[in-house]
Amino acid sequence: MQQFQYYTPTKVVFGKDTENQVGKLVKEQKAAKVLIHYGGGSVKRSGLLDRVEASLQAEGIPYVTLGGAVPNPRLSKVYEGIALGKQEGVDFILAVGGGSAIDSAKGIAYGICYEGDVWDFYLKKCLPQKSLPLGVVLTLAATGSEMSDSSVITKEEGWLKRSAKSDLGRPRFAIMNPELTYTLPEYQTMSGCVDIMMHTMERYFSHERDTELVDAMAEGLLRTMMHNAAILLEDPRNYEARSEVMWAGSLSHNGLTGCGRKGDWACHQLEHELGGMFDVAHGAGLSAVWGSWARYVYETDVERFAQFAVRVMGVEENPQDLKATALGGIQALEEFFRSIHMPVSISELGVELTEEQIRELAYKCSFMDTRTIGGFQALNRQDMENIYRKAR
C-alpha cells in the first residue's frame, strides 16, 4: 500500500425529503448571503428550486440565483457567476443540480476569491489558495462532485475541457435525496452509472498489489452498480436502486476506492477531449472508449485484468490462459454497457471521426505533445491516436 491522504470533510445528509434541511445546513455554515447556482429548467419545473428557496427563507438567509449551467459546463457561465457573486457580495455558493452545476459552482467559488483569471487553475498554472464554501443539493448521481475535490470546465474558445483539483472545492455538505433522480431520462441515468463505475475503475487499474481492503470495496461497488443499473433500466422509480447508485456515486469519487495506489485516468483524459469537441455526455463518452483502451493496455498487467474479470464480471478463471480470462472480462463489461444502452464505440455517440479529428483530439489530449496520460500504462500522442482510431 502506497502512502496516501484521505480527506472527505463533506457532511452527507441522505434520504427522502432531506432537501428541506438545506436552510438549516446553510445556516450552520454561518453564510450571510448565498448564490444558488443551478442548471436547466428541470429544477424549476419540478418545484425543487422553490423548496430550496423556501428553506433558505425560513432561516432568513438572503440569496440570489443563477441558472444555466449546462452539461460540460462553460467557462463563460463561471465568469458570469463570479461577476454576480462579487457584485452581490455573496459568501456561500449553493449548487442545486448534478455535476455540471456543482463543477460550475466550484469555479465560481474559486474565482470570487481570486484576483486573476479563474482559468489559471484549470490550466494548472497555480492552485486555488482560497475559496468560498460550497453546499450541494444533488439531483443526478454521476460525477461524484458532491464529495470530490474536482471541477471540470469547458472553455468555449478552442473547446478545451480541463479540470482543477483542490480540497478547497470539497463541498461542506451534500444533500442527497434519491427521489430527486426519479425523472431523469434513461440515457442520463445510464450515462451517470457508467461515470460512477469509471471513477472506481480508473483507480482500480493499477500495478499496486497490496490494496486488499480497497480492492474488495471497489469490486463490491462495481458489482452493486451493475446490479442496480439493470434494475433502473426496468424500474426508474425504484427507491432502493436509486439509493445504491447515488451513494455509490459519492463513494466512487471521494477518494475511498483509490487509497494506497495511483490510478490510471487515461479514459477520463481521452473523454475530456471528446466532450470538449463534440459535447457528448461524459459517461457515454467513457463507455465509448473504455473497451478500446482496455484492449490496448491489458497486456501490461494481465493479472490485474484477470482479477477484474473474475471478481467483478464473474468470468470463470482460466489459470492456463490468463489472457483469455482478462479479455473475457473486457468483453463482459462491454456487453454490460450495451445492455444498459450505452455506446461501446465513438460512432455510437453519433460522432464519425475523421483522421484529421483523431489527430486533433490526440494533439489536444497530449497538451500539444507535451505529456503522456495513464498511470497504468503511459500513453503518448501516438497511442492516443491509436486508441481513438480503434474506438471509432
Next chain:
Amino acid sequence: MQQFQYYTPTKVVFGKDTENQVGKLVKEQKAAKVLIHYGGGSVKRSGLLDRVEASLQAEGIPYVTLGGAVPNPRLSKVYEGIALGKQEGVDFILAVGGGSAIDSAKGIAYGICYEGDVWDFYLKKCLPQKSLPLGVVLTLAATGSEMSDSSVITKEEGWLKRSAKSDLGRPRFAIMNPELTYTLPEYQTMSGCVDIMMHTMERYFSHERDTELVDAMAEGLLRTMMHNAAILLEDPRNYEARSEVMWAGSLSHNGLTGCGRKGDWACHQLEHELGGMFDVAHGAGLSAVWGSWARYVYETDVERFAQFAVRVMGVEENPQDLKATALGGIQALEEFFRSIHMPVSISELGVELTEEQIRELAYKCSFMDTRTIGGFQALNRQDMENIYRKAR
C-alpha cells in the same frame, strides 16, 4: 436504505514516516499551544514522543505533555488533563497512542470548554456544545477513535465505563504509520483485530435489507481482517498486513459500514460492563461474549446470520436448513477467534463470574433496569443475565 448522515472530516495521512508531518499538520490547524496526551512508556521508549516533539519544535509550536492514559482510560486522568490544559491555556489536544489516549484526549478537549463536570456527557445528561480541536498520531489499530465521534471513559468510583458521542470529537487529522504498530504484543494486536471486526459487525447485524453496497464493503472488510490477522500472528512486522488492519480500523468505525441502517451494539454494551469491572482488553472482552450473544439472538433473523456465514465466513449455504448455515457461521467465527488466540468465553479472560457478579453486570448494563440494549434484538436485564451466564 434508511436516512443517514455521514460525516468524516478527519484528514488521514497514511504511510511510513508520516509522524514527522505532525508539526506541519498542527500548524495548519492554527494551534497556539498544544497538550500532547499519551499513554504508557512505550511511546517514550520507542523514541516516537521525541520525534513528535521535534516536529512541533521545528514549527515553533509550544506544548505541554501529559502521559498516563491507560487501557479503559480513567476519568481521573481526564480531570487532570482538563486542569492542566486550562492552566496552560492550550488550544489544541494531540493524542499520541491508541484508543485509550485518544478517548482520554477527547474527554479533555470537551472538558476544557465546559463549565460543568465532563462526566455529564458520558451520563448523556447533555451533549458537548464546544470542544478544543484534536489531532492524532496513532500507534494501535483497534478502536477507530482516530476518525470516530466516540469517547469511552471509565469512572473509577463504581467502575462505570460509559461513552460520549459528538461530531466535535472527530479528530482534525490522524497520522497513521503502520510501522508504529510493529512492536505491539500479540495479545494487543489480536484484541485490536477483534475490536475492528466488531465495529463493522455491530453495524452489520440489522434487519434492514436494502444496504447492498454497504453490505459488500462490510463483508470485504471482515474478510480482509481475518486474512491479515492470521498473517500478523506469524509475521507481526509485515507492513502490508499492518496497513490493511490499520486502514480497516478507521473505516470500520468512521460510520462507513453503517450507512443506511441502525446497528445492534449489544456486545459493546455487554463488554463495557466487563471492561469497567474487570479491566479486560476491550477486543478480548468482545470476542468472549460474541458467540453467546449470537446464539441467543440469531433466530430473530436467521437469513441475516446465514448471509454472514456464507459471504464472510465462507460457509456453504444449506438452503434446506438456513439455521444450520447461520449456526455454522457463528461457529466458524468462534473458531477464527480461537485461531488468533482470543477468548470465546469469559472464563478465558481469567474472570470466573459468580451469580452475584452476573446480576451486578446486568443491573449496571441495563442502567439500573431502565433500558434495553440491542438494535437487532432488544435485550432486557434478564436477557443480559442469560447471555453473561452462557458466556461464562
